[in-house]
Amino acid sequence: MKTPSSAFALVVDDDADTLLLVGEIFKIAGYSALTADNYETAVALLAQNPAVILLDVVMPHDLCNRLVAHLASMGSSVPVLLMSSMAPAQLEIERRLLVSAGVFAPTVLHKPFWVDALLSALSEALPSGSSDLALL
Amino acid sequence: MSGFIVALCSLLPKDARLLEIVLTRAPGRKHEFKLVNGAEAGCADIAIVDADKGESSDLKRISADSAGLVSIFISDSGTAGHGEHRIARKSLVLHCFRLLESVADAKLRGDLGEPAKVQAPAAIETPKAEAPQPGLTLSALVVDDSAAVRTQLEVTLKRLGLNVDTAQHAEEALNTLRSRRYDLVFLDVVMPGMNGYDLCRQVRALPSGRYVPVVMLTSRTSPFDRARGALAGCDTYLTKPVAVKDFYAAVHKALTKRYTADELSARSYRRII
Numbered sequence: 401m402k403t404p405s406s407a408f409a410l411v412v413d414d415d416a417d418t419l420l421l422v423g424e425i426f427k428i429a430g431y432s433a434l435t436a437d438n439y440e441t442a443v444a445l446l447a448q449n450p451a452v453i454l455l456d457v458v459m460p461h462d463l464c465n466r467l468v469a470h471l472a473s474m475g476s477s478v479p480v481l482l483m484s485s486m487a488p489a490q491l492e493i494e495r496r497l498l499v500s501a502g503v504f505a506p507t508v509l510h511k512p513f514w515v516d517a518l519l520s521a522l523s524e525a526l527p528s529g530s531s532d533l534a535l536l
Numbered sequence: 537m538s539g540f541i542v543a544l545c546s547l548l549p550k551d552a553r554l555l556e557i558v559l560t561r562a563p564g565r566k567h568e569f570k571l572v573n574g575a576e577a578g579c580a581d582i583a584i585v586d587a588d589k590g591e592s593s594d595l596k597r598i599s600a601d602s603a604g605l606v607s608i609f610i611s612d613s614g615t616a617g618h619g620e621h622r623i624a625r626k627s628l629v630l631h632c633f634r635l636l637e638s639v640a641d642a643k644l645r646g647d648l649g650e651p652a653k654v655q656a657p658a659a660i661e662t663p664k665a666e667a668p669q670p671g672l673t674l675s676a677l678v679v680d681d682s683a684a685v686r687t688q689l690e691v692t693l694k695r696l697g698l699n700v701d702t703a704q705h706a707e708e709a710l711n712t713l714r715s716r717r718y719d720l721v722f723l724d725v726v727m728p729g730m731n732g733y734d735l736c737r738q739v740r741a742l743p744s745g746r747y748v749p750v751v752m753l754t755s756r757t758s759p760f761d762r763a764r765g766a767l768a769g770c771d772t773y774l775t776k777p778v779a780v781k782d783f784y785a786a787v788h789k790a791l792t793k794r795y796t797a798d799e800l801s802a803r804s805y806r807r808i809i
Contacts, residue, residue, distance in 0.1 A: 417557050424554060424629045429759035514561045515629055516733070516767055523760040 408432045410450040412442050412467065413483065414459055418511065422454060425518055439466050446470065450478055452525050454509070457484035457494055472501040479504050479525035485511040538567045540581040540640050545574035545592040547584060551610060551625065555584065555632055562633045567640040574598060582639055583607045584632075587617035606639050608632075630766045634740075673804045674791070675699040675717075679709040679735065680724040680753075689722060689753075692780070696787060697804040706730035710738055717744040719803075720790055723770070725754035725761070736768040749790035753778065784808045 409426050413419055414437050426433040431451060436442035439461070446453075446467075453471075457464050471480065480503055484491050491508045498505040507521045544552050552571070559569050574583065574594035579602040585592050587609040599605050609617025614624025621639065623631050676698045678689045683704075690700040698720070703709035705727055713721075721739060725732035732752055739745035752765045755776040765773040771793070772786050788807055791800060800807075 417553070420550065420553060421557050421629070425760075425763065428626060428630065428763050431759075512561050514563055515558065516764060519760045519764045519767065523756065523758040523764065526758055526760065528757045 407451050408434055408448075409452045409454065410442065410445050411435045411454045412437070412459070412463065413454065413456040415456065415511075418456070418483065421515070422518065425515065425522070429522070437463075439463055442467055443470055446474075446476070446478075452522065453478055453480045455480055455482055457482055457486065457491065468498055468501060468503055471503050475502070477504050479506055481505070481507060481509055481521055481525055483509040483511055483513075537565070538640065538644060540567055540569050540636075540643070541577070541579070542569045542571050542636070543574040543577040543580035543583045543594070543598050544571055545583050545585040545594040545598070546589045547574075547586050547610070551586070551628060554628060558629055558633050559636070566637055569636055569640075580605060581643060582636065585609050585617065587611040587622070604643065606643065608635060608639070627766065630763060634767075634769055638746075673697065673699050674719045674800070675701070676720040676722065677701050677703065677709060677712060677718045678722045679703045679706070679727070679732075680722070681705060681727045682724070685724070685753075692783065693720075693787070695806070696784070696808060697806045706732075706735040706738070709735060710742070713739060713742050713744050718748055719794070720787065721745070721748050721750045723750060723752050725752055725756055725765075733764050733768040736765070736770050740769040747794070749793060751786060751790055781809070 407430065409431050411419055411422050411433050413435070419435050423433040423435070434445055436445055442463070455464055455467060471478070480498060482491060482495050482498065482505060484494070488510055491510065495505045495508050507524050509518060509521050544555070556571055559571070572580065574592070577594070577598055580598050581602070583595050583598055583605055585595050585607055588611045595607065606621065607617070607619055608621040608623065609619065610623050610625055610628060611617060612625050614622055614627070616622070621635060623635065674697065676693050678686050678693070678700060680686050680689070681704055686702040690702060693700045701712060703712055706729055723732040723735055732754065736750055736752070739748070739750060749772070750770040751772045751774060752770045753774045753776065754761070757775045762773045772790055774783065774786055791805065795803070
């Protein structure tokens, strides 16, 4: 586990392509992305206050539900983006379950997502930021 | 859909994988790109080369066997390599797909040599970037649903010597751009109907919009919005409120990408610093 920078995103997923793509997008936007594929690592990184959490819904060992329970218990206000290839309606139900548990889950990402969909969701979750990034 | 063979020469495994992911997921693909390992490729239509690794022997070999090969160079700085197609590594995800599509379009038009193989080209309807026409005043199109913003930009741009047309929404802008060319286009992001990102993509698909500098001017300050602008093909992304001197600097930078100083002064442009 790397030491997080001041603005970092926590990505909890077991899909290598998603981790690679998401990591690159965060780097472009000036964030670092740290990944976790197990409960203990994820909880340790959560304690360091990530700016946003990308959370895959379907993972081994009930990881998603356990992390959601942890976030709810700590009263976290960090935005959580749920990701999954499940049917859109089902994913929306999952998002509402998070919201009803007290977790801030503003939007979802349907896998496999195109870069623009990821940027759009992240813009919704993190609507303001530094304007001095040289991307163009 | 036309197919192109893309040889990856000396790319880092991560960059090669990213290209594969992006090309697999990109929506509305006009062309099919088959990625092949440069070390094993015979001939190819396009080569993507890691310019930070020095001269690529694979590129040399493929070039010798491929008529009209177009090379795209990736580097940390975005300036290494030769030729016009160069991408900074950090923005590979944002720019590689549009650049590949653009190169493929140009190859089909015959601008960059014949496509090495596969299907016949689609009907050619797009001209190359037009040379500036001396004596004509520079013109800008401002697209914003706010009358106050349109007026403010119009007044500011006229001070620089530009003629200004305005559009209230995307459809009006596209109709205008189908009938005439501009030297500069300003786009709002949040508008009723089509947003500025989608409009920018459509502008880039028009013959008159492929090369025009596009400036996005918006109150959305998320770095992810800025990246969306880059992905859509805008040249400059300004966040409101923008200081007038920053606005003038952005206009000057956009115009000097396309015109020389002499061409600008011949077209009544007055630089304000």
